[in-house]
Amino acid sequence: xxxxxxxxxxxxxxxxxxxxxxxxxxxxxxxxxxxxxxxxxxxxxxxxxxxxxxxxxxxxxxxxxxxxxxxxxxxxxxxxxxxxxxxxxxxxxxxxxxxxxxxxxxxxxxxxxxxxxxxxxxxxxxxxxxxxxxxxxxxxxxxxxxxxxxxxxxxxxxxxxxxxxxxxxxxxxxxxxxxxxxxxxxxxxxxxxxxxxxxxxxxxxxxxxxxxxxxxxxxxxxxxxxxxxxxxxxxxxxxxxxxxxxxxxxxxxxxxxxxxxxxxxxxxxxxxxxxxxxxxxxxxxxxxxxxxxxxxxxxxxxxxxxxxxxxxxxxxxxxxxx
Amino acid sequence: xxxxxxxxxxxxxxxxxxxxxxxxxxxxxxxxxxxxxxxxxxxxxxxxxxxxxxxxxxxxxxxxxxxxxxxxxxxxxxxxxxxxxxxxxxxxxxxxxxxxxxxxxxxxxxxxxxxxxxxxxxxxxxxxxxxxxxxxxxxxxxxxxxxxxxxxxxxxxxxxxxxxxxxxxxxxxxxxxxxxxxxxxxxxxxxxxxxxxxxxxxxxxxxxxxxxxxxxxxxxxxxxxxxxxxxxxxxxxxxxxxxxxxxxxxxxxxxxxxxxxxxxxxxxxxxxxxxxxxxxxxxxxxxxxxxxxxxxxxxxxxxxxxxxxxxxxxxxx
Numbered sequence: 344x345x346x347x348x349x350x351x352x353x354x355x356x357x358x359x360x361x362x363x364x365x366x367x368x369x370x371x372x373x374x375x376x377x378x379x380x381x382x383x384x385x386x387x388x389x390x391x392x393x394x395x396x397x398x399x400x401x402x403x404x405x406x407x408x409x410x411x412x413x414x415x416x417x418x419x420x421x422x423x424x425x426x427x428x429x430x431x432x433x434x435x436x437x438x439x440x441x442x443x444x445x446x447x448x449x450x451x452x453x454x455x456x457x458x459x460x461x462x463x464x465x466x467x468x469x470x471x472x473x474x475x476x477x478x479x480x481x482x483x484x485x486x487x488x489x490x491x492x493x494x495x496x497x498x499x500x501x502x503x504x505x506x507x508x509x510x511x512x513x514x515x516x517x518x519x520x521x522x523x524x525x526x527x528x529x530x531x532x533x534x535x536x537x538x539x540x541x542x543x544x545x546x547x548x549x550x551x552x553x554x555x556x557x558x559x560x561x562x563x564x565x566x567x568x569x570x571x572x573x574x575x576x577x578x579x580x581x582x583x584x585x586x587x588x589x590x591x592x593x594x595x596x597x598x599x600x601x602x603x604x605x606x607x608x609x610x611x612x613x614x615x616x617x618x619x620x621x622x623x624x625x626x627x628x629x630x631x632x633x634x635x636x637x638x639x640x641x642x643x644x645x646x647x648x649x650x651x652x653x654x655x656x657x658x659x660x661x662x663x664x665x
Numbered sequence: 666x667x668x669x670x671x672x673x674x675x676x677x678x679x680x681x682x683x684x685x686x687x688x689x690x691x692x693x694x695x696x697x698x699x700x701x702x703x704x705x706x707x708x709x710x711x712x713x714x715x716x717x718x719x720x721x722x723x724x725x726x727x728x729x730x731x732x733x734x735x736x737x738x739x740x741x742x743x744x745x746x747x748x749x750x751x752x753x754x755x756x757x758x759x760x761x762x763x764x765x766x767x768x769x770x771x772x773x774x775x776x777x778x779x780x781x782x783x784x785x786x787x788x789x790x791x792x793x794x795x796x797x798x799x800x801x802x803x804x805x806x807x808x809x810x811x812x813x814x815x816x817x818x819x820x821x822x823x824x825x826x827x828x829x830x831x832x833x834x835x836x837x838x839x840x841x842x843x844x845x846x847x848x849x850x851x852x853x854x855x856x857x858x859x860x861x862x863x864x865x866x867x868x869x870x871x872x873x874x875x876x877x878x879x880x881x882x883x884x885x886x887x888x889x890x891x892x893x894x895x896x897x898x899x900x901x902x903x904x905x906x907x908x909x910x911x912x913x914x915x916x917x918x919x920x921x922x923x924x925x926x927x928x929x930x931x932x933x934x935x936x937x938x939x940x941x942x943x944x945x946x947x948x949x950x951x952x953x954x955x956x957x958x959x960x961x962x963x964x965x966x967x968x969x970x971x972x973x974x975x976x977x978x979x980x981x982x
Contacts, residue, residue, distance in 0.1 A: 499686065502683045502686075503686030503687055503689075505962075506686075506962045507959050508918070508920055509921075519695075599925065602925075603925075603928065605943070618817070625820065625825060630821075637817070641814070644809035
């Protein structure tokens, strides 16, 4: 077994599945379906699952995510700390029995704050990725399906938004409005849907020429049916892989904006905010204020990237090494 | 060549539309500010008279479409307005910051390419061996790290643990005066280079693997060329083609990393200027820099596409 299977693994030679992508759980297609719909394909699903599980990095990634989620959401129940009231008498304490990772400048326990900050990072990361994926997928599918002038106009809008880096745009937005958590999710999600939109549009351009899509049209299927029942389910592999990377990217951008002080200002506990505050004291040797949030951010982003890479390999079971 | 010309004309048309879109977005954003720009600049204590005076001076009392027209007109004449806070024109601010930025971002881009290409080729050749895994792992960690975290680690190691390099960029007003204190430039350039390298390395490796499977490599080997000649003359040269595209598409990320690097090391460039303008509601400066960044991205992509079309005659449109 190779340590970096996710990127370089040799695949078992498998026959190319008739339809790409697994079935979204729960949709059972009755006999006599019009064809081309993604119907139950236990074989492909199992194959994808097996390819994924055989990938050592994928397992490590899933493991890291589970541990971090437990740490952030169950941890506070066991390790109780006060993350609301400051305690200046206990500021900047080095790690000890009382405070396992020491305290920050306001006297907050770092380990406890790491848990609280992780909750918001993970929640917002997942929420942003969901918003961006749902919107981007529908947008891209519509642009690709209708093509011609609709496609041209819709994709020029994407080009315009892509031209301004998201951080520049977000900083600009945050000077105009002060983002609360929900607004933050909406704005970040509203700025991150461009990649899934482009990917799904590309996929749709090829999917819409397939026979089964033509068949549905001939049988009088409405555009909505074609897009939601045939095109999007068949692009599900691309969508899921991209959504995983979206989570990692959202957490990174979030940490970056918090570091610059443009998202969720103190007293909200955030990993980026902790890093920002701790870095002021780096030259004082308060390493415990910098390295724990840094390690946490890197770990979760690496984990989601591992999972995304492995999923991509798993979904592309037909992509065999040359 | 005709084939490429038509493509270039079409891409130019697209680029113009996109740039227009960018100006529209920043213009709309600026006018979305709650309570109006005058209130944000003059503060809560400003009287109605002062507010209307400010609006009149800056032309905010005319219809919005006319304001946009004036903004575009000024833009076309290279006039980006006047800073609210610095008593300087945005043009002069950009003119003094831009060379420093070009130095920082340019040096880092060049260094990143120079590092990424040989390592990517070596990884492709020694695929699935220890060297390849080490390279992939390094790139993965670098890629997953926020750029400021990388900078903080470098500062922690080289400015605090061992006091070899300063954690502050030199504060000279010109590129020349900054270059006279090269020690201060090492950490900012290193940070940005590593971030950019992480971005490039994954592409370079897979692009080199793709090239290795191409017919011309097989032909070169079949001709009896030495493995060294195959790698240097055929693989490396052909791997250079996607680099142009890579630089084009990674420009937004690199510029963002540039902003962070400048903030972290107090490097007086456009990124830091943008940050300062955002914290002081200096909208003309933000507007000017955003348009410039958008322009850089669009032109970067355009140049990359055109270069690619010329370099690789197999590409069809």
